[in-house]
Amino acid sequence: MKTELIEVSPTQKEIKIEVEAEAIKDVYAKVSQKYAKGASIPGFRKGYAPLDIVRLRYKEEIKNDVLQQVLPAKVAEAIQEHSLQPLTEPNLHIEDVENLVVNGSKPIGLHVHVEVMPDIPAPKYKDLEVTRRRKPVEDAEVEGLIANRLKEHAALIPVEDRKSKLGDTVIADLAGTFDDDPDGEPITADDLEVVLGDEVIEKAFTENLIGVKPDEDKDFTVTYPEEFSSAALAGKTLHYKARIKTVGTMEVPELNDEWAKSLDEGYESLADLRTKLKGDLESYADSDADARVRNDAIAKLIAENAFEVPGTLIENQARNLLNNFAQDLQQRGVDLNKVENDFVTLAFEQMKSQAERDVRGAMLLDKIGEAEKVVVSESEVDEEIGKMAEHYRSTPEEIRLSLERQGGTGTIHNNLRTRKSIEAMIAKAKVVEGEWIDEAANAIAEAAEEKPKKAAKAKSSEPKEAKKKTAKSKA
Numbered sequence: 001m002k003t004e005l006i007e008v009s010p011t012q013k014e015i016k017i018e019v020e021a022e023a024i025k026d027v028y029a030k031v032s033q034k035y036a037k038g039a040s041i042p043g044f045r046k047g048y049a050p051l052d053i054v055r056l057r058y059k060e061e062i063k064n065d066v067l068q069q070v071l072p073a074k075v076a077e078a079i080q081e082h083s084l085q086p087l088t089e090p091n092l093h094i095e096d097v098e099n100l101v102v103n104g105s106k107p108i109g110l111h112v113h114v115e116v117m118p119d120i121p122a123p124k125y126k127d128l129e130v131t132r133r134r135k136p137v138e139d140a141e142v143e144g145l146i147a148n149r150l151k152e153h154a155a156l157i158p159v160e161d162r163k164s165k166l167g168d169t170v171i172a173d174l175a176g177t178f179d180d181d182p183d184g185e186p187i188t189a190d191d192l193e194v195v196l197g198d199e200v201i202e203k204a205f206t207e208n209l210i211g212v213k214p215d216e217d218k219d220f221t222v223t224y225p226e227e228f229s230s231a232a233l234a235g236k237t238l239h240y241k242a243r244i245k246t247v248g249t250m251e252v253p254e255l256n257d258e259w260a261k262s263l264d265e266g267y268e269s270l271a272d273l274r275t276k277l278k279g280d281l282e283s284y285a286d287s288d289a290d291a292r293v294r295n296d297a298i299a300k301l302i303a304e305n306a307f308e309v310p311g312t313l314i315e316n317q318a319r320n321l322l323n324n325f326a327q328d329l330q331q332r333g334v335d336l337n338k339v340e341n342d343f344v345t346l347a348f349e350q351m352k353s354q355a356e357r358d359v360r361g362a363m364l365l366d367k368i369g370e371a372e373k374v375v376v377s378e379s380e381v382d383e384e385i386g387k388m389a390e391h392y393r394s395t396p397e398e399i400r401l402s403l404e405r406q407g408g409t410g411t412i413h414n415n416l417r418t419r420k421s422i423e424a425m426i427a428k429a430k431v432v433e434g435e436w437i438d439e440a441a442n443a444i445a446e447a448a449e450e451k452p453k454k455a456a457k458a459k460s461s462e463p464k465e466a467k468k469k470t471a472k473s474k475a
Helices: 021-038 051-058 059-081 137-153 201-208 257-262 270-302 311-331 341-371 380-390 396-405 410-428 439-460 463-473
Strands: 002-007 011-021 093-094 108-115 129-133 155-158 169-178 189-196 216-221 237-251 430-434
Touching: 011 059, 011 129, 011 270, 021 051, 021 059, 051 059, 059 093, 059 108, 129 270, 129 410, 137 189, 189 201, 201 216, 201 237, 257 270, 270 341, 341 410, 380 396, 380 410
Parallel strands: 129 430
Antiparallel strands: 002 011, 011 108, 093 108, 155 237, 169 189, 169 237, 216 237
16 A cells, blocks of 8 residues: 655645555455345246346446455555544545545555644743733722622511502512413513613503502503513513512611621621621632733733644534523523524534633643643542532542542543643733723723714715705704
């Protein structure tokens, strides 16, 4: 067998193979004999038809059997000869397939396309410059947390001598039917609390539940905006039947030391509560700043180290991202059966760029792990399993059993190795402290500035004739 390796790209290899005629001839003879023994051909006893007639009658079947017996073995032999490790099943193309013969009168030529991992050069990861920006903790944030705590401990005081008004809390049982599907399964909600006038409450609820009293029934219709947070309700019109159970006002506890002590969290006073809440916010700010440093460092690592990523790995990661996206949509109430195929295709294509970054980053971090001699011990795996058990309120034994059903602790081991590789990279980076930049606020400000500019541009590009007509109509 003759083979030639062609370097198409760092991840794509092509092998030209010429299978010798003698090897094909031997297999052709054996396959022909197999068919001849079981062949039932009119005019001949079973198994006694002339070999040439059998070969003519079962020409295609014999050809396929010969190719199945010869080619896979030869392809595997060629791949091993050139020390390739394919990521997927090789693709093979037979030369001059229209004139292909398998009787051993001439060799068979074919091309095999193989996708492999590229040889990644030693990554440039030392002295990466990263700025650490930590969000300062403001007293207003602490007071906001305390205000939320107060709301959580507020008590509903029923009112019985009047109807509901703005600011009251109405508790009701709700059943809603879709306008476009009146016979469908209704949406129900028992003991639903509606704070009349609250900005997070749909205005129609406030408008229709003002002026109600306990034990009253109320029918009303709500048309949700297209951009509503729940995809299942966005743009829909629902007819609700409400049974009013309670109308009351929320009484917030008095902000003092006694209330702070009543929280059963070990606070000695209101001042102690403020101090500890601020400490929690400081810790979160540190963790968030460190996470940003890691993300920025990985982004710079990817930008500094360019190489070809195997398409198969990108496709697999893009599918993982798409599956996660689908699960998120499902949890938000989206019926996946109603999602258009074009939308799925577009989402998948958009996820490929993120998938490529994910794969590239993982490959580079693996190389850093090798360079830094990162090792994950069994005790570290045990510790991680212990943390998982604590998080899921389970036992380490139950977590291990669950992991074994999913293939073992390999995923945990790999995650820990990646984490330690990131730590090793950060240890070699140049991390400088920088001023906090509120990116979200900046984005909103930029969008606000851009809107008038676009409007002005659109106005200035209005045709002169149109401007004249507008001026005349105003006059």
